[in-house]
Amino acid sequence: MKITKVLSLALAATLPAMLMSPLASAEDFPSRPITEIVPYPAGGSSDLAGRALANALSGHLGVNVVVDNRSGGGGSVGISALARARADGYTIGVAPIGTIANQPHMHRTPYNAESFDYLCQFYYGPEVLVVKPDSPFSTLKEVIDYAKAHPGKLSFGSPGPGTLPHLDMLRFQQVTGIELTHVPFAGDGPGLTALMGGHVDLYMAMPNTVTDRNLDAVAVFSEEPMSSLPGIQTVMEQGHDMTASVSGGLVAPKGLPSAIKQKLVEGCEQATQSEELKTVLGRVGFEARYQGPDEFRQLVERTSEVNGRLIKEVIKKGGGR
Structure with missing residues (x-):
């Protein structure tokens, strides 16, 4: 009886904390540095754009956003690492549309266009x-x-x-x-x-x-x-x-808590207005162009559908003219 009573009292004491912890976590977010995966080597256009965005996000979120270059496989190495990361808001990534939409059709990857929570599009450049x-x-x-x-x-x-x-x-x-x-x-x-x-x-x-x-x-x-x-x-x-254009945005592993996702979406929108970001993007041939999570996701899905069909019908059949 005594053991049962002690366990009941312990559960009663910890239950409120257990119930409140997700909310408290969301309210406290971010409380430590955020990692931003860039799926290309340092010094390239995607890297420079990602670093400028990270700086702008740091100012808005109040914590350091640290760039982690994970290059290889046409960008699929970094995007794969992002897809496998914990969905807690502390790992995000720069997602060029070609990498996130095309690579799963070219070879086997552990991700596809539906593997992420979309935060925003932040760059665009017409061809x-x-x-x-x-x-x-x-x-x-x-x-x-x-x-x-x-x-x-x-x-x-x-x-x-x-x-x-x-x-x-x-x-x-x-x-x-x-x-x-x-x-x-x-x-x-x-x-x-x-x-x-x-x-x-x-x-x-x-x-x-x-x-x-x-x-x-x-x-x-x-x-x-x-x-x-x-x-x-x-x-x-x-x-x-x-x-036709080259564009990309910011994504996170699928399953972010809604409150944390909203903070990142707001940060991405604010960062896109950064003069530093606009200047850096201009130097590498892009312009800062914000689209919200739904619009960016729809753009990736359309690109994946159209280009996936081209890859299947033309390239994989040996007619890659």
């Missing part, structure tokens, strides 16, 4: 179709007309099979009814070098690369013309219903 120096083409129409008359003769470079620029060029061929030859490279650097050396005819580049390297652009894949590219019409203005 630009450029031609090699001294190209005979000065307009998108000239490119398309020639490609239709000479299927497979024009080539385009990409940073590698299954990357966003590669998949966007596949979509572009489908939208315009043309056939191009794909020449993959090990990253943007070698691809752009090949373009500038005249070894490929076309390339998808970022706006800052176009201006910094004085590349010849024939179309921008944004919804509206860009002030930084005067005189360059959008693809839609030139009669083809397509946009």
